[in-house]
Amino acid sequence: MxxxxxxxxxxxxxxxxxxxxxxxxxxxxxxxxxxxxxxxxxxxxxxxxxxxTTELSLNGRVTFNQEQVARVYPIFGGTVTEVHAETGDYVQKGAVLAVIRSGEVADYEKQLKDAGQQLLTARRAMEATKDMYASGVASERDMLQAKQDLSAAEAEEKRVKEVFSIYNLLGNSYYQVKSPVSGFIVNKNISKDMQIRSDQSEELFTVSGLEDVWIMADVYESDISKVHAGDHVEITTLAYRDKEFTGIIDKVYQVLNDESKTMSVRIKLQNKDYLLKPGMFTNVKVTCKASExxxxxxxxxxxxxxxxxxxxxxxxxxxxxxxxxxxxxxxxxxxxxxxxxxxxxxxxxxxxxxxxxxxxxxxxx
The missing domain is CATH 2.40.420.20 (conserved putative lor/sdh protein from methanococcus maripaludis s2 fold)
Structure with a gap:
């Protein structure tokens, strides 16, 4: 006053x-x-x-940007010996999340050892065939066969080494579980000494970047005709009552949920300072065309x-x-x-x- x-x-x-x-x-x-x-x-x-234009108020929720989500599954069955990440941790791409001891890794170690031995044998055979060919004892056919055997041995060793690299095998029956992307650990289903199977359907870790998030909002059947891709929206949350996030509807899902009888729309938002957390409820105010x-x-x-x-x-x-x-x-x-x-x-x-x-x-x- x-x-x-x-x-x-x-x-x-x-x-x-x-x-x-x-x-x-x-x-x-x-x-x-x-x-x-x-x-x-x-x-x-x-x-x-x-x-x-007119305004339409929708209920929404913050979800992960599914284009940035990576789910990590076990490559081989075995026993978890180390866990290096917890839910909420930020990890870089390639960071070790866990170490697992597996009998299947031991089989690959044997394959690598056998491949190395076969390569050594093929190289020796190649040298001996060269000497015999120079002395006229071995034929061109013998030389060609020796080269093919050496090439096959080299290819087999390379294959097994690539398996070691791809699956992060360490030797002594251990392998590492690494993060395929940089982001936050948003779900963890692993603990030390846990027994895991290679065919289990549940992921060990879920890693997601939070630089961008999706807002999924529900549109009631009576309002479907009012909402279109490209409509501007203003988003508020309980956590930040005085802060308003703006964006546009970038995707309209043209199907209704059988239970709620609502249609979903999606808004992509940049998530500066990670203010928006997946799972948050939001109010989405849509500015949509009222008439011509x-x-x-x-x-x-x-x-x-x-x-x-x-x-x-x-x-x-x-x-x-x-x-x-x-x-x-x-x-x-x-x-x-x-x-x-x-x-x-x-x-x-x-x-x-x-x-x-x-x-x-x-x-x-």
Whole structure:
């Protein structure tokens, strides 16, 4: 209240007096003008003609960006000997999440040893065949066979070594479970000394980046025709009541959930500072087309409601201020569509409007 009185006190001297400025023979008309001093406490909006929209409120929830989710399954069965990550940890791509001892790894170790021995034998056979071929004892066919045997032995050793690299086999029957992507551990189903199978359907870890998240919102059947891809949305959460996230609907799922009888829509959002956590509930306010009609649109802060009527404060070409009654077509949370009273290009106040309105009414009495 004290602040409003202070601002009102500033406004009173801003009414134009009857003394004429230097070089002007006639005094200006009485009234209130948009002076430099007044500009410091008000702001001006220009009326524009826009397509009429409406707002639809939906319930939503934060989910992982499925394009960034990686589920880690065991390659071989065995016993978990080490676990290096917990739910909520951030891990880099290639970080070791767990170590498992497995009899299947021992089989690959034997294959690698056998492949190495076969390669050594093939190389020796190749050298001996070369010597015999040079002495005329071995034929070209013998040389060709020796080369083929050596090539096959080299290919087999390379294959087994690639298996070791791909599956992160360590030797001594151990292998490492590594993170395929950088991100957060969002689910963990593994513990030390746990017995696992290679064919189990449950993943050991789920890793997901949270730089981007999806907002999945539910649209009731009666509102399906109102929502389209590309519609702008404003998202709020219980965790950040004073913060608003903006985006657009990028995908409409054209099927209904059998249980809830709702259709899902998706909004992709950048998640700066990881504020949005998967599982959070959200309120999604969709701005959607109401009709093909176009109408003057103004900021809702521009309106003054008194005695059942709505008014705006207009700034004319001479910067004089006038109270103008308007007829509202549709009122939204932040904007309003005006049927009568203003035209495209009109300048109106949209800050401290009530103070100026009261001052103008006091002057007219």
């Amino acid at each position: 004290n602040r409003n009185l202070f601002l009102l006190g500033l406004l009173l001297p801003l009414f134009c007096n009857c003394s004429a400025p230097a070089g002007q023979s006639e005094p200006p008309a009485a009234g209130m003008f948009l002076t430099d001093s007044l500009k410091q406490i008000v702001s001006i909006d220009t009326v524009s003609i826009r397509e009429v 009609e176009q109408m003057a649109r103004v900021d809702s802060h521009s309106l003054v409601f008194e005695n059942g009527k709505n008014y705006v404060v207009l700034v004319d070409g001479n910067n004089q201020l006038h109270v103008r009654e308007v007829e509202i077509y549709k009122q939204l949370s932040k904007e309003c569509y005006i049927r009568l009273g203003v035209s495209e290009g009109d300048r109106i106040l949209n800050k401290n409007v009530l103070l100026v309105y009261n001052a103008l009414n006091d002057d007219s009495k």
